[in-house]
Amino acid sequence: MGVKVAKFGGSSVADAIQLAKVKSIVESDPQRKYVVVSAPGKRFHEDNKITDLLYLCKTHLDHNIGHEQVFQVICDRFRAIVFNLGLNLDIEKEFEEIDRNIRAGASEDYIASRGEYLTAMITAAYMGFDFVDTKGLVTFDERGRFLDEETDKRLREELKKHDKAVIPGFYGSKPSGEIKTFSRGGSDITGSLVARAVDAETYENWTDVSGFLVADPRIVNDPRPIEKISYMELRELSYMGASVLHEDAIYPARASDIPINIRNTNEPEHLGTTIIAEVENHDADKVITGIAGSKDFLVIAIYKNMMSAEVGFIRRCLTILEDYSIPVEHLPSGIDTISIVLSRKKVNGKLDEIIEEMKRRLQPDSIDVYEDMSLIATVGRGMSKRQGVSATLFGALYKAGVNIRMIDQGSSEMNIIVGVKNDDFEKAIRAIYDAFEGTPEKK
Ligand code: ADP
Numbered sequence: 515m516g517v518k519v520a521k522f523g524g525s526s527v528a529d530a531i532q533l534a535k536v537k538s539i540v541e542s543d544p545q546r547k548y549v550v551v552s553a554p555g556k557r558f559h560e561d562n563k564i565t566d567l568l569y570l571c572k573t574h575l576d577h578n579i580g581h582e583q584v585f586q587v588i589c590d591r592f593r594a595i596v597f598n599l600g601l602n603l604d605i606e607k608e609f610e611e612i613d614r615n616i617r618a619g620a621s622e623d624y625i626a627s628r629g630e631y632l633t634a635m636i637t638a639a640y641m642g643f644d645f646v647d648t649k650g651l652v653t654f655d656e657r658g659r660f661l662d663e664e665t666d667k668r669l670r671e672e673l674k675k676h677d678k679a680v681i682p683g684f685y686g687s688k689p690s691g692e693i694k695t696f697s698r699g700g701s702d703i704t705g706s707l708v709a710r711a712v713d714a715e716t717y718e719n720w721t722d723v724s725g726f727l728v729a730d731p732r733i734v735n736d737p738r739p740i741e742k743i744s745y746m747e748l749r750e751l752s753y754m755g756a757s758v759l760h761e762d763a764i765y766p767a768r769a770s771d772i773p774i775n776i777r778n779t780n781e782p783e784h785l786g787t788t789i790i791a792e793v794e795n796h797d798a799d800k801v802i803t804g805i806a807g808s809k810d811f812l813v814i815a816i817y818k819n820m821m822s823a824e825v826g827f828i829r830r831c832l833t834i835l836e837d838y839s840i841p842v843e844h845l846p847s848g849i850d851t852i853s854i855v856l857s858r859k860k861v862n863g864k865l866d867e868i869i870e871e872m873k874r875r876l877q878p879d880s881i882d883v884y885e886d887m888s889l890i891a892t893v894g895r896g897m898s899k900r901q902g903v904s905a906t907l908f909g910a911l912y913k914a915g916v917n918i919r920m921i922d923q924g925s926s927e928m929n930i931i932v933g934v935k936n937d938d939f940e941k942a943i944r945a946i947y948d949a950f951e952g953t954p955e956k957k
């Protein structure tokens with residue numbers, strides 16, 4: 515009998531009621547032997563995520579404001595969970611140790627990781643599973659770079675010793691023992707690593723939506739769920755901002771051909787979305803697989819006559835960004851133009867310097883900068899080979915009054931990316947959704 519790894523996200527472990535659902539899901543299938551948990555997320559819209567509060571403790575300390583008040587709010591959330599689950603667990607001892615470490619100057623990563631640590635410990639006690647800490651198993655080098663093979667080896671060796679275990683997501687450690695976290699949402703990565711290490715039959719990712727939806731449900735009302743999607747399509751959508759699954763969570767499962775199944779803790783009967791290598795029998799009427807996007811990019815559009823004839827032009831251009839350690843998100847180009855798309859956050863106040871440097875080193879005819887831009891990707895396998903897709907997309911944006919500032923048809927032939935103003939972001943996504951997914955009359 516194969517093994518399933520079930521990762522439960524923040525909303526699934528937000529309180530005792532949610533944890534009772536988790537237990538019943540795990541117990542309803544004996545194949546679910548390894549459980550990975552996030553830290554408690556929001557219970558209602560205005561609520562706080564535990565991880566955000568832990569980061570807030572650190573911010574307070576950095577500004578010489580006591581962390582006690584925020585720390586008490588965190589402890590109270592966990593106390594309530596332990597009490598409501600009726601557990602006999604000495605959680606106070608854990609709070610004391612964490613508080614001691616915080617006072618002794620613990621790192622931001624250590625503080626942030628304690629949400630997952632405590633949640634895994636509580637969930638293990640509640641389900642009668644072993645608690646297996648990821649400290650010393652999920653490994654990073656001293657510079658904080660993730661060590662994939664070493665992690666796989668250590669997780670494999672350790673998990674062999676446990677028939678059933680609960681494992682905290684989000685963090686691991688460096689050789690010195692210092693705690694290091696993945697980026698936000700990183701428990702998805704831990705789940706994928708655990709799935710690979712136990713040669714799982716399926717990696718289940720339990721969240722608060724019934725699978726991957728064609729568009730973000732916070733923008734589009736009741737979007738269609740996607741039954742099956744390929745790793746490649748999902749990676750495009752995750753990278754572009756569909757935040758259901760951390761973009762780096764795909765690789766470990768994919769490398770071992772483990773299907774990922776996105777499920778809803780609040781609607782466990784729904785089969786959700788299955789992510790596999792190749793989707794056969796693609797539904798012929800469905801032109802697109804999904805739409806995703808993010809805000810806050812900036813585009814530097816460089817124009818120079820005969821640019822394409824100038825040897826090394828693009829290299830020189832990219833070297834400037836490399837000198838500032840700024841990654842390039844997209845790079846659509848024409849004969850005499852090149853548009854460089856950067857994350858505004860990563861440019862971080864260096865824009866004027868970069869533009870000066872470009873003028874000096876590239877001698878362009880003109881440089882235009884578009885700030886406050888959003889990128890929206892419309893993704894679908896074989897989409898670019900179908901007639902009329904671009905016409906439908908651009909027509910819909912035109913009708914909605916959205917001005918397109920940039921177009922990038924990816925070389926993967928799987929997506930069309932448009933750049934629009936931040937203010938038009940939601941409107942543009944709704945227009946694209948309606949054009950491809952709306953009722954026939956609406957189309
Ligand atoms: P978890 O805490 O379980 O890891 P996340 O908040 O990270 O959950 O991811 C689930 C959320 O992703 C959903 O509640 C939804 O608001 C958001 N989301 C964004 N894009 C999509 C999409 N295309 N399909 C489904 N959910 C989406």
Ligand code: ASP
Nearest residue numbers: 552565684698699700701
């Ligand atoms: N708790 C972490 C976060 O909020 C990791 C996760 O939920 O996956 O980012």
Ligand code: MG
Nearest residue numbers: 523699757758
């Ligand atoms: Mg998540």
